[in-house]
Amino acid sequence: MRFHGKVVVIAVCLGVFLLLYFFGGNAADDPLLREVVEEEEEEDGNSSQSPSELGRDVAAKFARKKQPSAGVGARAEELLGRRKEGRAVNRGAGVNAKSIQRSHVARPVARHTRVEEVMHLAVVACGNRLDETLTMVKSALLFSLKKITFHIFAEDPLAPQFKERLNQWPRAVSAKFHYTIYPITFSVGNADEWKKLFKPCAAQRLFLPVILKDVDSLLYVDTDVLFLRPMDDIWSLLKSFNSTQLAAMAPEHEVPKIGWYSRFARHPFYGVTGVNSGVMLMNLTRIRSTMFKNSMIPSGLSWEDLLHPLYQKYKNHITWGDQDLLNIIFHYNPECLFIFPCQWNYRPDHCMYGSNCKGAEEEGVSILHGNRGVYHDDKQPAFKVVYDAVRDYPFEDNMFQSLFYPIQTKFLDTVNTLCGRIPQVFLKQIEKTMRKVFEDKVVRHVKKHK
Numbered sequence: 001m002r003f004h005g006k007v008v009v010i011a012v013c014l015g016v017f018l019l020l021y022f023f024g025g026n027a028a029d030d031p032l033l034r035e036v037v038e039e040e041e042e043e044d045g046n047s048s049q050s051p052s053e054l055g056r057d058v059a060a061k062f063a064r065k066k067q068p069s070a071g072v073g074a075r076a077e078e079l080l081g082r083r084k085e086g087r088a089v090n091r092g093a094g095v096n097a098k099s100i101q102r103s104h105v106a107r108p109v110a111r112h113t114r115v116e117e118v119m120h121l122a123v124v125a126c127g128n129r130l131d132e133t134l135t136m137v138k139s140a141l142l143f144s145l146k147k148i149t150f151h152i153f154a155e156d157p158l159a160p161q162f163k164e165r166l167n168q169w170p171r172a173v174s175a176k177f178h179y180t181i182y183p184i185t186f187s188v189g190n191a192d193e194w195k196k197l198f199k200p201c202a203a204q205r206l207f208l209p210v211i212l213k214d215v216d217s218l219l220y221v222d223t224d225v226l227f228l229r230p231m232d233d234i235w236s237l238l239k240s241f242n243s244t245q246l247a248a249m250a251p252e253h254e255v256p257k258i259g260w261y262s263r264f265a266r267h268p269f270y271g272v273t274g275v276n277s278g279v280m281l282m283n284l285t286r287i288r289s290t291m292f293k294n295s296m297i298p299s300g301l302s303w304e305d306l307l308h309p310l311y312q313k314y315k316n317h318i319t320w321g322d323q324d325l326l327n328i329i330f331h332y333n334p335e336c337l338f339i340f341p342c343q344w345n346y347r348p349d350h351c352m353y354g355s356n357c358k359g360a361e362e363e364g365v366s367i368l369h370g371n372r373g374v375y376h377d378d379k380q381p382a383f384k385v386v387y388d389a390v391r392d393y394p395f396e397d398n399m400f401q402s403l404f405y406p407i408q409t410k411f412l413d414t415v416n417t418l419c420g421r422i423p424q425v426f427l428k429q430i431e432k433t434m435r436k437v438f439e440d441k442v443v444r445h446v447k448k449h450k
């Protein structure tokens with residue numbers, strides 16, 4: 001009996017000690033109790049319970065959590081592990097440790113979905129350039145992997161025609177792109193004068209950073225451009241820009257002795273041979289935030305403020321309009337320009353005087369630029385063969401049968417021409433690209449369903 005009496009006395013003393021500990025306030029700092037209070041607030045939303053009722057419920061939950069049952073013990077270990085994880089993740093974050101614990105327990109971790117990257121492509125179409133522009137857009141969609149947003153600047157009569165034609169394309173193709181049609185506008189100077197600067201509306205490209213204020217980066221191309229490989233590949237060159245570069249173009253020529261700028265220009269131009277603006281990759285955000293050096297104002301001018309005074313100064317000395325103005329700008333700001341190889345802007349000049357684009361000889365043409373109207377005459381049939389094949393290709397037909405084989409076959413008729421003598425330059429990249437498209441769409445699809 002004495003032994004049992006001692007046990008009873010010890011149990012009573014222990015019970016009194018626990019009650020004093022609980023009601024003395026130290027228990028309020030226990031993390032398990034704080035968690036019970038937080039759960040109570042979340043579940044009941046601070047409802048109509050009186051303080052005494054809330055206290056009893058809290059005490060009851062506290063008691064349940066202190067019981068050594070298997071389920072509750074596992075829950076306590078899980079919560080303890082989560083609190084330790086929270087402390088490890090947030091250590092050194094410069095906030096109160098208790099608030100970190102509380103927020104980490106009470107709120108689930110949000111899952112962030114990755115936003116799909118969309119490429120932006122701009123083109124300016126006036127006059128009779130409807131079909132040529134649509135063929136360019138078609139070539140971009142045939143091979144590209146990411147979705148594309150097209151910014152089409154067009155004269156008023158062309159706008160409804162673009163909408164009608166683009167809306168006729170198959171749904172599977174339409175799912176790969178979005179488009180917006182803009183009117184031709186110039187923010188400074190005389191609009192009619194800008195419009196007639198070179199080819200109809202060509203000067204519009206100078207105002208893209210001003211008009212497309214919500215676009216970070218952009219690829220501008222002339223209407224007479226064809227993509228022979230995914231646009232994704234030239235888009236990835238944006239990542240190659242250093243901290244000062246904000247645009248990319250290809251040289252106007254590879255050989256200074258026969259280059260136009262090096263022989264005839266009456267104004268400053270970039271580098272030794274100048275640059276061609278028919279394919280121009282731009283970081284519009286950087287362009288809008290840069291002060292450009294120039295020959296007029298020592299402190300520099302923003303892009304928008306620079307264009308009109310630059311034109312006024314050189315308008316009697318420029319031949320190629322907006323391209324000449326770009327050459328003048330980058331002559332004074334060479335650190336701002338990234339130069340990409342000639343195969344990204346391959347023109348008749350690269351083959352009509354002998355093959356002088358080494359990159360195209362090694363890798364094939366990546367972007368074909370049919371300037372000088374060669375898509376529509378017989379002066380350079382090699383260019384026309386590619387253009388006609390892309391224009392006439394029926395969407396969703398087999399690319400090898402309906403696109404590559406016609407190009408390959410018709411090239412036999414061009415081998416005696418200046419540019420047709422090197423068919424591998426025109427065929428290498430497009431064959432490689434179509435093989436990749438076939439592998440991605442067919443081979444992997446079949447393997448996935450085996």
